[in-house]
Amino acid sequence: MNLPKFLRRGGPRPGRVAWTEEFHSWDAAEAASTGYDAGMILRKVTEATRAVESGAAPYERDSVLFDRIEYSWPLLSGLLWIHSRCGSLRVLDFGGSLGSTWRQNRKFLEHLPGLSWKVVEQEGFVEVGRAEFERGPLSFLSGVAQAAESGVDLFLLASSLCYIRDHRSLVDSAVASGAPYMILDRTPFHSGAEHTILLQTVPPEIYEASYPCHVFSLPRFLEEIETSWKVVETWNCDLQPDPGATHMGMILERRPS
Numbered sequence: 001m002n003l004p005k006f007l008r009r010g011g012p013r014p015g016r017v018a019w020t021e022e023f024h025s026w027d028a029a030e031a032a033s034t035g036y037d038a039g040m041i042l043r044k045v046t047e048a049t050r051a052v053e054s055g056a057a058p059y060e061r062d063s064v065l066f067d068r069i070e071y072s073w074p075l076l077s078g079l080l081w082i083h084s085r086c087g088s089l090r091v092l093d094f095g096g097s098l099g100s101t102w103r104q105n106r107k108f109l110e111h112l113p114g115l116s117w118k119v120v121e122q123e124g125f126v127e128v129g130r131a132e133f134e135r136g137p138l139s140f141l142s143g144v145a146q147a148a149e150s151g152v153d154l155f156l157l158a159s160s161l162c163y164i165r166d167h168r169s170l171v172d173s174a175v176a177s178g179a180p181y182m183i184l185d186r187t188p189f190h191s192g193a194e195h196t197i198l199l200q201t202v203p204p205e206i207y208e209a210s211y212p213c214h215v216f217s218l219p220r221f222l223e224e225i226e227t228s229w230k231v232v233e234t235w236n237c238d239l240q241p242d243p244g245a246t247h248m249g250m251i252l253e254r255r256p257s
Contacts, residue, residue, distance in 0.1 A: 018201045026165050029197050029212035041207055042124050049098045049133060061100055064206060069104055074235040075158070075185045076105050078251045082181050086153045088114025092144065092177060094170070095160030096121060098129050099138050110136070118147040148177040155179040159186035162214040168224060175228050175254070182229060182252040186237050188245035189218040198244075215245045230255055 023029035044063040051057045057065040083089040089112055093101060096119035102109075109115060115137045119129060122142075129140035141147045155174035161184060164170045174182050190196070200213040222231065229252040237247040 018203075020199045020201065023197045023199065023212070026197055026212050029199050032199055033210040033212060034208065035211065037208070038122070038124065041209070042128065044207055045098055045125075046128050046132070049100075049103075052103055053133065059104060061104075062097075062206065070238070071104065072185055072237065072249065074233070074249055074251075075101075075183060076108060078181075078183050078233070079105060079109060079154070081251075082154050083109075083112055083114075086114075086180065088153055089116075090114070090151055090153045091117045091156055092147045092152045092154065092179065093117060093119045093156045093158070094144065095163070096156070096158065098125060098133055099140075101156065101158050102138050116150075118152075120144055120147050144173045144177055148179075152177045152179040153181060155182040157182070157184045157187070162187055162216070163211065164214075165212075167214060167216075171225060171228075180254045182254075183249065184252070185249040186239060186247050187249065188213070188215045188242060189221065189248050190215055190245050191219070192217050193220065195220060215242075218248075225252070228255055229253065 023032065041063065045060075048057075048060040048063045048065050051065055052060045057067070059066040059069040061070070079089060079091075089109065091102075093099075096102070098121075099117070099119055102117045102119075116139070117137045119125075119138070119140050120143065121129065121140060126140040126142045129138075134140055155177055157170075157174075161167050161170060171182075195217050196215045198213050198215055199210055201210040202208070232251040232253050234248055234250040237249055240247055
């Protein structure tokens with residue numbers, strides 16, 4: 001497989017993702033963005049995922065290949081803890097690409113009874129995922145309701161909630177799914193009173209793209225979810241790409257209705 005140099009095992013890392021000026025609305029940030037070539041991104045992610053599946057590289061994130069798996073140990077601990085509580089681990093992985101988080105952690109999970117990992121994604125990712133990568137506990141679906149039909153133990157948002165225009169609607173969907181637990185990982189927060197909207201620009205050696213991104217007010221976010229979710233634990237992620245925010249993870253338990 002002829003991969004770009006920065007994707008090769010042992011090659012240099014791409015440049016940093018950049019966050020620029022604050023916008024008063026999602027529409028304003030979207031108007032200032034260049035957008036992205038969804039087909040090109042899907043091709044890059046597919047190529048990288050094939051490399052991992054073939055054994056040419058151990059780990060992929062956002063189409064970039066790494067020479068070793070970079071674990072989020074708090075996330076993995078949360079996954080195992082939820083299995084111990086539920087007796088199963090039925091994951092609804094919203095925005096989970098072609099199964100990156102599943103492959104990151106499968107060595108520690110694939111032996112567990114009652115395991116399923118359903119990725120909810122855009123239609124193009126679902127089509128490729130079903131055609132090439134759907135095997136074992138991993139499957140691909142285009143809607144939360146469809147993924148929740150057979151039961152969900154965990155609603156997983158690994159660096160996806162911040163890219164949703166109406167983040168509160170997605171959190172409501174997590175409640176509606178019936179999942180007793182929700183995990184956020186690699187989600188940007190700040191300590192101010194209000195959520196902010198920034199423009200995120202991806203390094204061109206990964207792909208050409210810029211798009212709106214929420215940086216959530218931690219106190220306001222916790223206030224928004226407190227009627228439905230109880231915080232079990234939080235952590236600061238090892239990956240901190242934006243000096244103006246703290247990328248965090250949290251394990252949340254559903255409050256009794």
